Amino acid sequence: MDLLDQITQEAKKAGTFVAEKAIFVKDYAKNTWDAAEIRNKMNDLYKAIGKAVFHAETTEADTAEEINGYIEDLKALDEALKEKTSEKESLVGKKYCPACGKSADKKAAFCPKCGAKL
C-alpha cells in the first residue's frame, strides 16, 4: 500500500469529510503524475523525431517510416493527455473545452473562450 492509500485509509476512520478531501487529493495527485508521465513520453518522441530527421539529412537514410511511427504514438499520447486534462477539470468541478483547452464552469453549455458546445 502506498502512502496516499494509507492516508486515505486513515482519513476514512476520521470522518467522511476528511475522507472525501483525502480521496480528492489522491486523485488529483495521481492525475498530475499521470499527465507529467505522458508529457515526458511525448518529449522523448519529439527528441526521437528530431534525431531521425537529423539522421536522414546527414546520411540520406530513409527514416520516414520511423518518423510516422513516432507521430502515431504522439497522436495517441495527445489524446490520453486531453483525457487527463478533462479528468482534472471534473475533479475541481469544471469542464474542459476539447476545442481550445480553456476550462469552464461545470454547468456551462458553451465554452466562454471559443463558444464551442460543451
Ligand SMILES: [Zn+2]
Ligand atoms: Zn473553447
